[in-house]
Amino acid sequence: MRIQGPVHSNVSVIRQRIVRVPPALCRSARGRTCMQVSCVAETSEAAKQVPKPTAGLSTGAYVTNSFGAGRVSRDSVDEEDVLELKNLRNYLVPRDSPFIVDNNHGGGFVGDRDRIRLHTVEFESADSAGSFCADGMMTQGDEDSCILLPEWAIRCGPRKTIYFDPKQVSAAVVTCGGLCPGLNDVVQNIVYTLTDYGVPEDNILGIRYGLRGFYERDAKPITLTRKYVDGIHLKGGTMLGTSRGGANVKEIVRRIDLWGLNMVFVVGGNGGNAAANAISDECEAQGVVCTVVGVPKSIDNDILLIDKCFGFETAVEEAQRALLAAKVEASSARNGLGLVKLMGRQSGFIAMQASMASGVADVCLIPEIPFRIDKLINHIAAVFEKQGHCVVCIAEGAGQDILLNGAGGTDASGNPILADIGIFLRNEFKKHFKGDADIKYIDPSYMIRSVPTTSNDRIYCKVLGQGAVHGAFAGYTDITVGLVNTHYVYLPIPMIIQAPRKVNPKGRRWNRLIAAIRQPDFS
Ligand SMILES: Nc1ncnc2c1ncn2[C@@H]1O[C@H](COP(=O)(O)OP(=O)(O)O)[C@@H](O)[C@H]1O
């Protein structure tokens, strides 16, 4: 549907509120994420400079940032402290959900005001582990990058009131970026859920080979029927195809308009969600009423706020197999050294979790934590001394700073092209240990991301596929769906694409690993 003039979607971001913080509240904020606020408020001169509450806004203790308001005190929670979502409801006609007849199979519905708490831990003091940035998220893995978040996120799920007539829905599904276990599962469940609402099968398009498939002549979209997607979850990869680059957003929106699409589902990572956001904005600018919903995919698990991306658990399962193989090889040789390189361009989640899960890694190196080769080699020598062999796990993005010939440049999507740290380290180890170590190098990267999902991920993908469609029928747009604090929520896409999520070098998860494997500091 096209309307005259630009669509002004019905508010999305938190209302801007800058509220004076009483010193008492600042103290109760335990000197953590609200630092910026409390520092200002504790000095009386500075406090005078903090704007007074705007008329009509309830007094609370919040500070605004680009996408949300940060909570300062739980006492002051009010109705609006929630990550609001964009919606197109002003342009759509509300109606009953078709599932109302049997109260959604007896399971009931989710209300628009149902919400999930984003701040779940109450810390005793600023000394408690993890208390820093407790009311927010870190975008860069360091303390300066802490962004405050509101208290709540809107719950994902089916609503009693929907904003599209299922018979009039024309939807498209696209997968983009690198492979990840579960892409087919998500596509399948989007199709199943759309047809459950009553969307005619002929009206569901599968876009081929990523975003370029919207407009490239040699990759015509396919019709996604239930029969077509039956059983696709048993295979790895994506039956739609994927690619990097090709995000010609104007051209994409031209096709959306031409084909009369009113729902677009983008299954992608930080890049894919950025594309979804750009498509949503362009639709808005051109007055095209189409809801755009992302499903966050990242084998690197590097999406802000999301507990874990679909496929990540499967990837860890596969990755730890490579570590187990490295252990068998290494422990069968005198001074055996098993070196395993895993994916993780900017975030070391796979390496960290696989190392922890395997119980055989002696060293884990991730992009977030720099290391020195001499210190690493000394440690490996010490491990040889103690146990006769050593297993080293390295994420592909680690140690890029020490590589002599960085690959440089970017791929078609603008992601940095990395130099091969695995080969480099293997050569360095060979140079150093000469004939005194038996080095086996394993790079299972593409094997890991091409497998079908394990059962937990399969279930997760089902919920995400269903949730994406429920969000679209609810009239929301520019949203993504994910598991946050073990609940399914909708998040505004601009919130999650600010930066890739990283392992917190001072966090409990990393700390548990290095304690378990007794890894010293290599910096
Ligand atoms: N900032 C952006 N704006 C619009 N499109 C983008 C942006 N970043 C990436 N894309 C597009 O999103 C798609 C997927 O991005 P990519 O980085 O390859 O994978 P991922 O979605 O896994 O991060 C590509 O087609 C890419 O061109």
Ligand SMILES: O=P(O)(O)OC[C@H]1O[C@](O)(COP(=O)(O)O)[C@@H](O)[C@@H]1O
């Ligand atoms: O060889 P490709 O397809 O560019 O993929 C390599 C990259 O894909 C990843 O697995 C995931 O990247 P995306 O999330 O951008 O798809 C990275 O870990 C890895 O660097």
